[in-house]
Amino acid sequence: MSDSSAHLKQPEAQALSASLTDNLRMIQTVWKSSADLIVTKFSAGSIGCAMLSCEGMVSSSLLSQMVFQPINSIEEQFSDADALFSHLKTKLLLSTDCQTVRNFAEISRMLSAGFAVFFADGTASALAVGVQGYASRSIAEPESEQNIYGAKEGFTENIRTNLSLLRRRMKSPLLTMQMCTAGSVSRTDLCICYLQDRVDMDFVAEIQKKLENLPLETVLSSGYVRPFLEEHGSRLFHSVGTTERPDVLCAKMLEGRIAVLIDGTPFALVLPQLFWELFQTMDDYNVPPAYATMIRLLKLAALAAALLLPAFYLAIAVWHPELLNRTLLQILSEAEQRAPFSLAVEMLGVLFMFEVIREAGIRLPKAVGGAVSIVGGLIIGDAAVNSGLVSTPVLTVTALAVTAGFVIPELHSVMSLLRPLLILAASVCGLSGIAVVSAAILLDLCAAEVCGFPVTAPFAPLRCSRLRDVFVRIGFKSLSQGNFHVSEVRNARRTDKF
Amino acid sequence: MRVERTNSDISAVELAALLILCRLARFFCCGVPYSISYAKNMFLTGVLQALLLLPVFLWDKPFSPPRPICIAVQGLAVWLAADMAADCFRLLTAADAPNPPLTMILLLLCVFYAVSLPRAAVFRASLFLLCAAAIAMLLLPIGGLHSARFLSLWSNSAQEHGFGLEWKESAELALLPFFACRQPKPVKKAAAVWITVRCTVLPAVVLFGAMQCGRLKSFHGNPFMLLLARVPFSDALRTDGLWLMLAVGCALLGTAFLLQTFCGSQPRVPKLFLQIGVILLPVLTILFIKHDCDDRLPAAASAVLTLLQWRIPRRTAE
Numbered sequence: 150m151s152d153s154s155a156h157l158k159q160p161e162a163q164a165l166s167a168s169l170t171d172n173l174r175m176i177q178t179v180w181k182s183s184a185d186l187i188v189t190k191f192s193a194g195s196i197g198c199a200m201l202s203c204e205g206m207v208s209s210s211l212l213s214q215m216v217f218q219p220i221n222s223i224e225e226q227f228s229d230a231d232a233l234f235s236h237l238k239t240k241l242l243l244s245t246d247c248q249t250v251r252n253f254a255e256i257s258r259m260l261s262a263g264f265a266v267f268f269a270d271g272t273a274s275a276l277a278v279g280v281q282g283y284a285s286r287s288i289a290e291p292e293s294e295q296n297i298y299g300a301k302e303g304f305t306e307n308i309r310t311n312l313s314l315l316r317r318r319m320k321s322p323l324l325t326m327q328m329c330t331a332g333s334v335s336r337t338d339l340c341i342c343y344l345q346d347r348v349d350m351d352f353v354a355e356i357q358k359k360l361e362n363l364p365l366e367t368v369l370s371s372g373y374v375r376p377f378l379e380e381h382g383s384r385l386f387h388s389v390g391t392t393e394r395p396d397v398l399c400a401k402m403l404e405g406r407i408a409v410l411i412d413g414t415p416f417a418l419v420l421p422q423l424f425w426e427l428f429q430t431m432d433d434y435n436v437p438p439a440y441a442t443m444i445r446l447l448k449l450a451a452l453a454a455a456l457l458l459p460a461f462y463l464a465i466a467v468w469h470p471e472l473l474n475r476t477l478l479q480i481l482s483e484a485e486q487r488a489p490f491s492l493a494v495e496m497l498g499v500l501f502m503f504e505v506i507r508e509a510g511i512r513l514p515k516a517v518g519g520a521v522s523i524v525g526g527l528i529i530g531d532a533a534v535n536s537g538l539v540s541t542p543v544l545t546v547t548a549l550a551v552t553a554g555f556v557i558p559e560l561h562s563v564m565s566l567l568r569p570l571l572i573l574a575a576s577v578c579g580l581s582g583i584a585v586v587s588a589a590i591l592l593d594l595c596a597a598e599v600c601g602f603p604v605t606a607p608f609a610p611l612r613c614s615r616l617r618d619v620f621v622r623i624g625f626k627s628l629s630q631g632n633f634h635v636s637e638v639r640n641a642r643r644t645d646k647f
Numbered sequence: 648m649r650v651e652r653t654n655s656d657i658s659a660v661e662l663a664a665l666l667i668l669c670r671l672a673r674f675f676c677c678g679v680p681y682s683i684s685y686a687k688n689m690f691l692t693g694v695l696q697a698l699l700l701l702p703v704f705l706w707d708k709p710f711s712p713p714r715p716i717c718i719a720v721q722g723l724a725v726w727l728a729a730d731m732a733a734d735c736f737r738l739l740t741a742a743d744a745p746n747p748p749l750t751m752i753l754l755l756l757c758v759f760y761a762v763s764l765p766r767a768a769v770f771r772a773s774l775f776l777l778c779a780a781a782i783a784m785l786l787l788p789i790g791g792l793h794s795a796r797f798l799s800l801w802s803n804s805a806q807e808h809g810f811g812l813e814w815k816e817s818a819e820l821a822l823l824p825f826f827a828c829r830q831p832k833p834v835k836k837a838a839a840v841w842i843t844v845r846c847t848v849l850p851a852v853v854l855f856g857a858m859q860c861g862r863l864k865s866f867h868g869n870p871f872m873l874l875l876a877r878v879p880f881s882d883a884l885r886t887d888g889l890w891l892m893l894a895v896g897c898a899l900l901g902t903a904f905l906l907q908t909f910c911g912s913q914p915r916v917p918k919l920f921l922q923i924g925v926i927l928l929p930v931l932t933i934l935f936i937k938h939d940c941d942d943r944l945p946a947a948a949s950a951v952l953t954l955l956q957w958r959i960p961r962r963t964a965e
Contacts, residue, residue, distance in 0.1 A: 464888070465888065468744075468745040469888050471885070472885045472886075472887065472888050473885075574753065577745070577746060577749055578744070578745055578746050578749055578750040578753060579744055579745040579746075579888075580744070580888040580889075580891055580892050581739055581744045581745075581747075581750045581891060581892065581895045582745075582746075582749075582750055582753060583892060584891070584892035584893075584895040584896050584899075585750065585753045585754050585757050585895060585899060586753070586757075587892075587896070588757055588761075588772070588776075588895075588896050588899045588900065589757045589760055589761075591772045591775055591776075592757075592760065592761050592764055592768050592769065592772050592903075593764075593768075594772075595764075595767070595768040595769075595771035595772045595775075596764040596765055596767075596768035598765070603767065603771060605771050605775075608774065608775075609661070609770075609771035609772070609774040609775060610658055610660075610661065610767075610770075610771065610774075611658065611660050611661070611774060
């Protein structure tokens with residue numbers, strides 16, 4: 150292994166030397182003369198100095214106004230570099246974030262984070278000056294969680310911006326934000342956010358420990374971290390949720406949850422996520438309670454329809470036609486008479502086509518994606534029915550199921566996986582097959598836990614008093630009489646024996 | 648090293664839910680024709696069983712029962728689980744369900760998946776299923792109120808009155824004292840709920856069924872399915888299929904509960920022989936069934952194999 154790679158592997162072992170030339174040589178070696186590393190040499194107060202920065206990560210105007218102009222204005226002579234540093238820190242660079250760094254690991258991290266690092270000959274330390282100025286997306290309406298009456302601000306990829314969005318909504322010193330890094334190579338910034346008086350500190354410690362021990366080289370999105378926070382149990386359902394909305398995150402923290410913000414992704418992780426929260430939106434609290442209740446029940450029905458409707462249709466049409474009355478049976482049999490394939494093949498084929506069109510629509514540019522939807526949905530669908538390849542009831546049932554699935558976008562992947570499974574079970578074993586597979590899905594859901602929080606709470610385990618904001622949404626006056634707190638549904642750890 | 652796993656506190660509601668589901672599974676599979684005397688005997692048996700459970704209600708201090716009793720209870724639980732699975736197979740056959748052997752393979756695979764999960768999962772799932780059962784039970788009289796004939800209660804001359812059968816069908820009751828040794832407080836509440844449902848809801852359903860089907864002098868098959876056939880919820884769609892699903896779900900959770908609670912969770916050991924065992928067991932069971940044996944025989948075979956299978960991974964996991 151070469152010297153430079155050794156530095157890369159363990160840069161924290163290398164402390165700065167007092168020689169500016171040695172320090173610059175070491176930086177050049179570690180960074181392999183990277184194209185974006187800018188080294189500006191100059192002298193200040195008769196002492197040789199250098200300013201290092203990453204191109205595109207710092208604001209040129211800020212660097213010029215806040216750092217170079219004050220340094221150029223120095224007229225007095227300094228006996229040594231430490232005196233110069235002291236003068237800079239206490240008199241000249243007051244308006245910037247200024248930190249002293251003493252090893253190459255810190256310097257590399259600071260440079261990568263958009264700091265400019267100021268070296269001076271004769272001292273074994275450097276000053277990191279916060280003049281970040283990298284381009285980032287501005288705050289926009291969250292695309293994955295749109296609502297009608299709520300705020301239109303969503304998280305961005307910049308973690309600092311996201312923290313400010315939270316702080317603006319929660320002006321309390323109890324809101325704690327703890328920074329840490331993850332990813333042995335990427336050193337991605339993570340932030341654990343919680344309200345001190347609402348959360349169990351052992352829960353926080355458990356999360357911190359898990360994040361510290363992440364065996365990852367890089368963290369590029371929330372999906373990298375999520376599996377390490379989730380516990381054993383479900384293979385299908387997540388016990389750690391995500392949100393793109395700061396207002397939703399604040400509401401969840403008020404209930405005693407912990408948020409993990411990750412630099413580079415607009416999706417914050419929320420622990421724990423209860424299953425029923427998938428049916429709740431911010432708009433529920435902006436409309437009359439009765440309407441919100443109706444919408445929640447509608448979503449539950451939509452979930453059932455999205456999962457079970459094609460399988461039910463298949464099971465009843467193939468195995469249990471006696472369950473239908475004569476008229477319905479006649480309609481179905483007439484429609485199926487022309488179709489050349491078996492009902493199961495037809496249904497799986499339509500589902501396959503839908504998934505293909507959906508995937509194409511997502512990955513393509515928006516303008517083309519719309520065209521794909523039209524071609525797929527209207528032209529292919531219509532042509533398939535007219536040619537007799539697919540019967541109208543099959544297309545109707547599948548389209549209904551798929552549309553119902555869009556009502557709960559978080560569960561879309563689960564539904565896409567389970568729908569064909571249920572169809573296969575229905576085609577072989579009829580309704581009893583659906584029952585068995587449904588029971589397996591239910592068991593899987595009930596097994597999901599995160600740090601002792603069962604995702605099916607407060608229904609299972611049952612906490613009757615906490616069901617008032619699950620299936621129904623009661624009024625704010627009643628809700629305010631006792632806020633829900635997730636610690637109420639946390640399990641005690643116990644052994645396996647009864 | 649012992650495999651660690653976390654489990655939730657099991658509440659009285661969850662235990663009661665599972666006991667009720669076990670009873671419902673047996674009730675759906677029961678072959679005794681519905682009559683007023685059957686309902687009467689059902690109620691009477693419930694009262695007698697409540698009296699027998701008095702020690703459970705009076706006992707307060709938890710203690711560990713002697714090992715021989717634990718082994719006996721384990722054996723009984725495994726037998727009951729296998730018996731419940733066999734009952735389910737009989738129901739599927741009686742209801743003309745498609746491919747009962749294949750359904751049983753699926754069901755047993757699902758049972759094994761259930762016991763590989765933390766125990767709390769089965770308990771939590773029972774609440775969902777009980778909720779569905781409660782809604783279905785509420786809708787049942789709505790569908791058949793107009794066709795119920797009160798006089799039919801006395802026009803029936805069923806040969807069996809089901810008194811003895813009721814004791815057998817409530818065999819899970821024998822496990823309650825064992826539960827009470829470990830956790831007396833939740834078991835008391837669960838037993839109270841169980842007895843209440845047992846003495847009120849089920850006799851009411853039997854009476855309702857007798858009012859619907861009283862004119863039949865003889866009947867072979869499943870009386871609950873007959874009741875459903877006579878009380879379609881709407882003209883467009885009958886509900887028997889949904890009830891069949893509920894019955895299968897109850898049997899599945901009941902079987903998993905009995906196996907898991909009394910024999911312990913199956914540790915997740917990704918060993919080839921364990922996977923083969925999981926697949927082999929249902930296949931063996933179905934082979935027995937397909938060779939026209941009495942369905943108790945495969946039940947016994949699966950019971951023995953289940954016990955063996957539990958012991959093997961335990962050793963590898965420690």
